[in-house]
Amino acid sequence: MALFSVPTPVTTILLDIEGTTTPITFVKDVLFPYIKENIKKYLLEHWQEKECQEDITQLQKQAEKDSHIDGFVPIPSAISDNETENMIQAVVDNVYWQMSLDRKTTALKQLQGHMWRSAYITGQLKGEVYEDVVPSIRQWRELGFKLYIYSSGSVEAQKLLFGYSIEGNLLKLLDGHFDTTVGHKVESKSYRNIADSIRCSPENILFLTDVVKEAFAAEKAGLHVAVVMRPGNDALTDEDKSSYCCITSFHQINFPSENN
Template sequence: MAVYNVPSGVSNILVDIEGTTTPITFVKDVLFPFIKDNIKKYLIEHWKENEFQEDVAQLRKQAEKDSHLHGFVPIPSHVSENDTEKVIQAVVENVQWQMSSDRKTTALKQLQGHMWRSAYATGQIKGEVYKDVVPAVQQWKNLGMKLYIYSSGSVEAQKLLFGYSIEGDLLKLFDGHFDTTVGHKVESESYKNIADRVGCPSENILFLTDVVREAHAAKKAGLHVALVVRPGNEALTDEDKSNFHLVTSFDQIHFPSQQ
C-alpha cells in the first residue's frame, strides 16, 4: 500500500487500540478469556473491598436497565452474609451473559478493568503492540504531535495495556485517553466532543482505526481518517477502500516535515 501523506495542519493523532495498535487476538485470546476463567475467583477474593462493591452496584444498575433484553441476568441485593454466594453467582452469570452478547457497558468495562489491573500488576498479562507502533509514535512525538487513545475499553484498561506492555511503559507517549464516557465510537458527536476536549478544530486531528463505521463517524465530524489494515481485521469492501486512505503499518503515515 502507498504511503499516506497527512495533510498539513494536523497536529493531533487519535488512535484506536484493538486492530490498530494491538492485535485483535490479544483482546479475544488473552484479555477476555482471562475474565471468563477468573471471574468467580476474583469475586470471592475481593468481595469485601469497597471498590469491588461499587463494581457490583454498577452492574446491578445496568442489569435493571437490561431487564427487557433476552437472556439478561438480574443481580439480587445483598441483604445478609447468607446471600453472598447467591449474589456472586448472579454476578458471574451476568458478566458472562454480557460478554457473550458483546456488550460494552460502562459497568462491565469497569469490572474488567479492575480485574486486568491485578493481572498486569502481577505479571500474568503483558500488553501487546505491533512492532511498528512504538518507533512511529516516538517519531510523531519528536515532530511535536500530540497523541490520544480512543477505545471502547475503559481509560483504566487502556493505561494498563500501555503501562505494562511488552515494550515497557509506553504511557509517556500519550497525551490523553478517551473511552465511551465521551460517546460511542460509531457516533460522530463523540469525535466532536474529543476535539473540544483536546482544544483543537476537528480538521487538525487524524484518526487511525480499523473499524469502518468508526471511520465514517470521525470523517462526518470533520476529522482526517486512515483505515489500518492488520492481519485478522475485518475485510474491507471496494467501497471502503475507495472512501479512506489505507495503511498496513504506522510507518506508512508521513507528515509534511517528513515528506
C-alpha cells in the first residue's frame, strides 16, 4: 500500500483507539472478560469504600430505569449486613445482564472504569498498542504535531490504557483526550466541537480511524481523514477504499516536513 501524504495545513492529529492504536480484541478479549471474572471479588474487597458504594447507588438508579426492559435484573437495597451477600450477587447479575446486551450506561461504565483502574495500577492489566504506534507518535511529536485522542471510551479509561501501556507511560506524548461527552463519533458537530476546544481550524486536523462512518462525519466537518485497516477490523468495501485514503500502518503516513 502506498504512502499517505498528509496535506500541508495539518498541524494536529486526532486518533481513535479501538482498531486504530489498539487491537479491538483487547477490549473484547481482555477488558470485558476481566470485569466478568473479577467483579464479585472486587465488590467483596471494596464494598465498604465510599467510591464503591457510590457505584452501587448509580447501578441501583439505573436498574430502576430499566425495570420496563424484558429480563432486567433488579438491585435491592441492603437492610442488614446479612443481606449484603445477596445484594452483591444482585449487582453481579445486573452487570452481567447489562454487558450481555452491550449496554453503555454511565453507571456500568463508571464501575468498569474503577475496576480497570485498580487492575492497571496493580499490574494485572496493561494497555495494548500496535507496534507501529509508539515510534510513530514519538516522530510526530518531534516534527511538532499536536496529538489528541477521541474515543467512545471515557477519558479516564483512555488515560489508564495509555498511562499503563505495554510500552510504558505514553500520556506525556499526548496533548489531550475527548470522549462522547463532546458528541457522538458519527456526528459532524462532534469534530467541530473538538476543533473549537483545541482552538484549531478543522482543516488543520488529521483524523485517523478504522470506522468509515466516523471518517465521513469528520470529513464533513472539514477535517482530513485516513482510514486505518488493521487485522480484525471490519472489512472495507471497494467503495470505501476508493472514497478514502487507507493505511495499514502509521509508518505509511508521510508528512511534508519529512521531505524538507
